[in-house]
Amino acid sequence: MPRFSVIVPAYKVQAYLSECLDSVLSQSYSDLELIAVDDCSPDACGAIIDEYAARDARVRPVHLPGNRGLGRARNAGMAEATGDYLVFLDSDDTLTPDALRSVADRLKETGDPDVLVFDYARTFWDGREVRNQLAAQLAERGPAPFRLEDRPGLLRVLMVAWNKAYRREFVRAHGFEFPPGYYEDTPWTFPVLLTAGSIATLDRVCVHYRQRRQGSILGTTSRRHFDLFEQYDRVFAYVGQRPELARWRPELYRRMVDHYAVVFTRPDRLPRGSHGEFLRRARAHCRRHRVPGTRLGLRQTLVRLGLHRTLRVLRLVSAARRRTLKSAVRPARALRAGALGLHYRIQLRLPLRSDRAVFAAREGRGDPAALEEAFRVHAPHLSTAWITPSGQEQSAPPGPRRLTPGTAAYWSALARSRYLVGDAGFEGRLRKRPGQVVVQTGQGTPLGHEGLDLQEHPAAARDTDFARQLRDVDRWDYLLSGNRYTTLIRERAHPGRYTTLECGLPRNDVFQRATPADVARLRASLGVPEGAVAVLYAPAYRDHRRTQRPLLDLERILRRLGPRFVILARAHTPVQGTRIIDVSGHPDLAALCLASDALVTDYAPVMFDYAGLDRPIVVHTEDWAAYEAARGVYFDLRAFPPGAVARSEDELIDIFATGHWRGSRSAQLRAAFRERFCPWDDGRAAERVVRRVVLGETELPPVVPLANRNPVPAACARSPLATVPQPSGPLPVTECH
Structure with missing residues (x-):
């Protein structure tokens, strides 16, 4: 008996199916069976499944005689399952590497609960990956396993079947099945979570949820979205037959109303002319399942009351407000930019302040932070400031005053500070004044090409503006170098009149101290x-x-x-x-x-x-x-x-x-x-x-x-771990090109 039965229904997904199946079969945890269900797909899905079954004995193909829909295809897969746990995976999604091993380890840690809820991330065609925004609900804190009343926030996590592992005997004992319809996950996931005697969470992304440009079922404009009403009837019917679950009716009611509001307000869901009918049906269902005293937000209240025109007016007002703000933002930004430009020009006419130094780093702290500390220690008469973009406050070193780019204080500092120290180019509109000193720390010792050497490598250079890069080089007074190798490279790749300081890299001083x-x-x-x-x-x-x-x-x-x-x-x-x-x-x-x-x-x-x-x-x-x-x-x-x-x-x-x-x-x-x-x-x-x-x-x-030199030793420098002697011999040497 395998530990996992991974059930993958397939219908018109031939372009994605192989990647999905590969993500399962390549898992480092191999104690599984893969039940691939061909839901009478008109494309090559059936043939692809058979090819995988011929190559790997863990693949069990199931071919349905007619198209039954996602829910019933999953039921067909469950009927064939023999594993301890059921894992559902949509055929255009993938398991992340080592997902099943992580799930298996967590199941063992928590004593084989009825349900394990794990995390997912949305993956987009352009390479973006966005983790579930409610990932905090899956934190592995406190005792585990637990019951739903201990962590009710789990009901707010996306109600789908594929972000959970289910103990097969628990599913069989309670007779859980997927109903037909568009929203078949709704009457499955709510009853399962409400009924589970033990639940655990895994704070790890185990599924990549593909966001297709086109072809997504729920993103299709269709009257099939009216199926949502019947599915919530099933949920409340299940709860109504079990008095011990009655306490969950207010939360289910809120979830239902919110779900209706989402479908109603999304522009790609309901066909033109059907919104009024949808809202009337929603009002009738809200009356049918209403729990007195349940608190709702404005949008949910309007859905419950079926105020179609009011809701539409509010949507139009909101859209108009956004357009008005957007149209007002551009002139406001232009006015602010003009005022700051005038402020900067005025500051440029004021005397330099020889006791001021400004520091900036592209990422993290690095050499500029080490130099800022040294300025305060060895030149205490100087006042230092650190350019800190909004949202990057944690990267700023302690000590210097912070400057937010685009503010009047920022432009004043750039105009009047004697010393400007950074590891990348400063503001493009910066005008270096006579008497200002610009220290370029660089980005450490290079292995890959940089500067003008990148002109022969368009993949790395991309949209690099080499003319602007050279204008920035012309501002430099000093360039730091950690070794002669770096000096020879940088003076060629960044040609200019600056002086190279072969003093070492300040960021590495801490290794000796x-x-x-x-x-x-x-x-x-x-x-x-x-x-x-x-x-x-x-x-x-x-x-x-x-x-x-x-x-x-x-x-x-x-x-x-x-x-x-x-x-x-x-x-x-x-x-x-x-x-x-x-x-x-x-x-x-x-x-x-x-x-x-x-x-x-x-x-x-x-x-x-x-x-x-x-x-x-x-x-x-x-x-x-x-x-x-x-x-x-x-x-x-x-x-x-x-x-x-x-x-x-x-x-x-x-x-x-x-x-x-x-x-x-x-x-x-x-x-x-x-x-x-x-x-x-x-x-x-x-x-x-x-x-x-x-x-x-x-x-x-x-x-x-x-x-x-005596750099600080590693913590395991005297560890009893064995060190295998290596053969000695001449060291390879290659001259730099």
Whole structure:
């Protein structure tokens, strides 16, 4: 008997069916049967199902003699099911990787409840992915399993069949079946949740709910939406036969009225001329099932009373109000922009303030934040400010005054501050004044092409305005460099009259100053378990990919490596899973480096910073050829790596499982990499910049030799984990191009 029976009804979805079936059969948890029901589909769905059944014994095809609709097709699948739990999946949707393993683990943790509710995300044709807005209802807090009265908010989560796993014996004992009709999920999900003796939640996206451009059943204009009335009659009939469920009538009533309001107000649901009839039917149903004393909102009240014209007038008034506001916003914005422009021009005529410095960072904090701190320490007579876009307040470092772009204070600061420090271009309308000093920190040490070198790589350059980029370069007075390699690249890719400061990277100073107590504090704040080996996973952005999902199956890697390992995932999209800590939005990359014991990356610049910590680095180069072709690279990372090189996910697992990740060979590679790319990162880079730029000193503090540096050790530096000695030999060296 399999653990799961995954039931997939199929009708006119030949373009999506294979992806759906693949998402089930490729699950890391394989104890399942896939019951694919061909609902007499006129396209190739039946043939596709048979092809999969011939290849995989877990696929059980069911061919219906006539089209019965989604609900009855699911019933046909249930009749064939033998698994402990039923999981429904629509044939144009997909399971996320490791979804069934997560479901199985949660079922085991919670004692096999009657129903497990998990999360979903809407996926759009343009690559967007939007998680369920009510995901907080699925938090795994408090005791589990529970009954619905303990978490009534679950009734507000999308009432569909495919975001839950159902214990098959529970379904069979209560005789639950799907009725015919357009809204067959409604009289299934409400009774199931109301009746379940035990419920649990899983706070993980397990289903990708495809939002099709066209062809969605509920997005089709049709009189079949009138089916909603009959389905809610079924719900209330079920409750009416069970007195113990009577207490749920007010909530069901609110849900019903709200559902009617949604269908009525959506422009793509009801045919022209049928809205009045729909509202009259809604009024009759509201009277039939009304629960006295139930509180409703304005829209729901108008639906209950059947005030068709009033509701339509309110909709027209609301639309007119939106149009009026929209038409008024444009002139108001133009007036405000004109006033701010005038304000800026006036500020430009006022004297510079030599005691003011403004800082900005494109993402997180990085070098500008480290320099801002150094300005306050070594040049305390300066007042500092940090440009903080709205919604990014958490990324601002503590200490400096905050400036919101587009405000009068922002333009005043740009016009009158002597020092402007940032890692990207400042405001395009900025006019650099005589006496202003612009310090460009850059984005660390580059591997992929940048600046003018991107002209040969349109996929990476995209809409880059190279002329504007050069105008920005013309404002620079100083450009920071962490090594001679970076200096040679940037002076060619960003040609200008600036002075290159070969002082090291300020953001890496903390690696030499931090203490073991700082590391322990950071790990605790991130939720890293005591004694765990924390691996920071930080992949590069792929210019050639429409979506940025990680190439590595992080949960599979962790299962193979065992419970001692956790992953700090700093990917370009949120990552979830057991023992995976999503740090994608963390503003301080240096803090993540300090909290980790090793780095796994591919082509991200963080590897050059991390080498200064002298901790293990593993690079994953599975798609090197594609990355090199799309963006261009300055040297072959595979020939001169900072540690062990994995060309596949299995090789990566093997590197950690055998201890090669921190073996002697990896240490030799890291030492050579560190010598080339971290020559000046001794903990005093920011001080040298301040002394040179602000204090005008020419005799700067000498650089501490690599052999004499003592970066803070990793938390697991003395872990009893085995280290497998690696064969020694000459280190590969490649000159940069």
